[in-house]
Amino acid sequence: MGNVVFINGEFYEKEDAKISVFDKGFLYGDGVFEGIRAYDGKIFKLDEHIDRMFEGAKAIMLEPPYTKQEIKSIIIDTCRKNDVKDAYIRPVLSRGIGDLGLNPFLSKKASFVVIVDKLVMYPEEIYTNGMSVIVASTVRNSTNALPPMIKSLNYLNNILAKIEAVNADVFEAVMLNEDGFVAECTGDNIFIVKNGVLITPPKEAGILVGITRNEVIKIAKKNGIPFEERLFSKMDLYVADEIFLTGTGAEVVPVTKVDKRTIGDGKPGKITTFILEEYRKLTKSEGVPIR
Numbered sequence: 144m145g146n147v148v149f150i151n152g153e154f155y156e157k158e159d160a161k162i163s164v165f166d167k168g169f170l171y172g173d174g175v176f177e178g179i180r181a182y183d184g185k186i187f188k189l190d191e192h193i194d195r196m197f198e199g200a201k202a203i204m205l206e207p208p209y210t211k212q213e214i215k216s217i218i219i220d221t222c223r224k225n226d227v228k229d230a231y232i233r234p235v236l237s238r239g240i241g242d243l244g245l246n247p248f249l250s251k252k253a254s255f256v257v258i259v260d261k262l263v264m265y266p267e268e269i270y271t272n273g274m275s276v277i278v279a280s281t282v283r284n285s286t287n288a289l290p291p292m293i294k295s296l297n298y299l300n301n302i303l304a305k306i307e308a309v310n311a312d313v314f315e316a317v318m319l320n321e322d323g324f325v326a327e328c329t330g331d332n333i334f335i336v337k338n339g340v341l342i343t344p345p346k347e348a349g350i351l352v353g354i355t356r357n358e359v360i361k362i363a364k365k366n367g368i369p370f371e372e373r374l375f376s377k378m379d380l381y382v383a384d385e386i387f388l389t390g391t392g393a394e395v396v397p398v399t400k401v402d403k404r405t406i407g408d409g410k411p412g413k414i415t416t417f418i419l420e421e422y423r424k425l426t427k428s429e430g431v432p433i434r
């Protein structure tokens with residue numbers, strides 16, 4: 144795989160792909176990003192990811208240096224230059240170069256970067272046997288402080304919970320919100336199944352509204368799986384019949400242990416398995432062609 148990175152209008156080899164230390168993304172995490180996936184030469188849900196990035200930018204009053212259409216072309220072009228079929232695509236939009244102060248409006252122009260890399264996936268074994276997770280003691284950012292809806296460059300909240308996961312020898316940690324309700328994981332949304340009903344926390348729980356999450360909800364509705372968006376607690380996780388996580392990289396991951404409690408019969412559940420299959424069908428059939 145070739146490895147060229149788009150930075151503000153030019154392509155650079157990986158070794159030369161550098162950003163100024165005065166970039167506000169580096170100094171303060173002032174910016175937004177996306178994680179997109181390409182399957183077999185097609186970019187999955189590209190418009191949805193660009194829309195989410197633009198919404199985040201709008202919320203933080205960051206003027207993107209390109210239009211949505213231009214960004215779409217740049218992303219496709221960067222994939223083409225890297226000659227990839229299956230890839231992880233990381234657009235980053237930062238406030239750009241400024242002084243050492245906080246005032247974002249002193250930066251004249253936002254920076255835009257596109258990195259195309261190999262996908263780092265969970266081991267395949269996890270999709271057949273299920274994943275173990277913990278509930279983190281780190282609470283998800285408050286919506287009134289740093290809205291999780293904004294996929295900002297400031298991921299320390301998630302990283303603190305991820306440290307707990309790694310220390311506990313698991314891949315993911317569930318994060319509760321300030322009220323003690325389940326919000327999401329460090330880089331994945333969460334669903335449970337109880338008595339045949341599929342349940343996921345609403346946006347108001349303080350979550351990043353995942354693009355995979357949205358697709359899973361569509362799959363459930365289309366196939367007549369009873370579905371509710373509502374708050375639930377850590378206890379509901381412990382006694383759920385099925386649990387799965389969703390994310391661009393993860394797709395649909397069965398969870399079979401939470402805080403050492405076995406979920407259901409300890410194997411990926413029926414609804415989880417069905418949704419994973421349907422989601423994988425979608426990723427194979429849709430997408431914006433790279434060539």
Ligand code: PXG
Nearest residue numbers: 178329330331332351353354355356390391
């Ligand atoms: N919640 C959070 C907090 C996320 O960061 C998701 C949910 C899932 O959203 P999508 O749109 O992908 O269905 C994410 C996104 C990684 C990594 O390397 C993963 C994400 C973000 C950054 C890095 O695993 N997931």
